[in-house]
Amino acid sequence: MTDQAPGLHLRGDLLLDGDVLLPGLALEVPPGAWGCLLGPSGVGKSTIGRLVAGLPGPQGLRGRFGTSDGHGTAGRVALMAQEGQLLPWASVLENVVIGARLRGQRPERDRARALLADLGLGGMERRRPGALSGGQRQRVALARTLMEDAPIVILDEPFSALDAATRLAMQDLAARALAGRTVLLITHDPLEAVRLAHHCWLLGQGGAIALDLPPAAPLRAHDDPQTLAAQAALLTRLQGAAAA
Structure with missing residues (x-):
């Protein structure tokens, strides 16, 4: 990472x-930490992700957004979108190294092959996305994201x-590979949030509520009693938000 x-x-009101x-968002993710957004479908989690990534679209912010070093996010964000957005005509390997090729850089194919092997996709480098399962395509998209610096x-x-x-297993790998990066995780899975996040917010019509997490640092064991208790508490809060 350079x-x-x-x-x-x-901080402010998220617009669509x-x-x-x-309304009234107040989100802060410290340098090198994982921040997590939980909430029902359609509440605005992905919209915040697009805003942070600087993507064009109908999203906007009436307020302030920035980085702790004041340099902004342009050219400094890697996004793994829900859809994966793999190129259907390109091989798995070429999908993983596409970022370097688009920047006019020499692709690190050996590194990409090693990463694919870590993700359980060794030997599939020449396949195209249409020949993969949904889970395999998701892992290719993750590999492409992890390839970026x-x-x-x-x-x-x-x-x-x-x-x-x-x-x-993929949560473990992502936590190791992204150590030291600032990560915004969008998920519906309370256990995933509890395992990976330093800070977590529940999004709802009233804005964002900061959620309590176990005192142990991520990556938290999935079977630790404190992890399981926090998962149950978050699930209850999530069910309440979905019913509101």
Whole structure:
């Protein structure tokens, strides 16, 4: 990584097509930490991710957003979107190294192959996305994101298509690979939030509520009693938000 990871801060009203989607947000992720957004579908989690990534679209902010070092996020963010957005005509390997090729750099194919092997995709480098399962495509998209040396990473439902055991393994790998980066994780999974996040917010119509997490630092063991208790508490809060 060539750029030290900055912290993120976002305060104000989240807008969609000029209308207030989420009022009174106050989100802050320290440098090198994981911040997590939980909440029901359609509440605005991915909209915040797009805003942080600087993508064009109907999202906006009536307030302030920036980084702790004052340099902004332009050119410093890697985004793994929900859809994966793999190139259907390109091989798995070429999808993983596409970022370097678009920047006119020499692709690190050996590194990409090693990463694919770590993700359980060894031997699939020449396949195209159409020949993969949904979980395999999601892992290719994760590999592409991990290949980038961006100091800020946005993971939007990165493990949702994986079975439970593979999801835990990929969480472990992502936590190791992204150590020292500032990560914004968007998820519906309370256990995922508890395992990975330093800070977590529940999004709802009234804005964002900071949630309590166990005192142990991430990566938290999935079977630790404090992890399980926090997961149950977050699930209860999430069910309440969905019913509101």
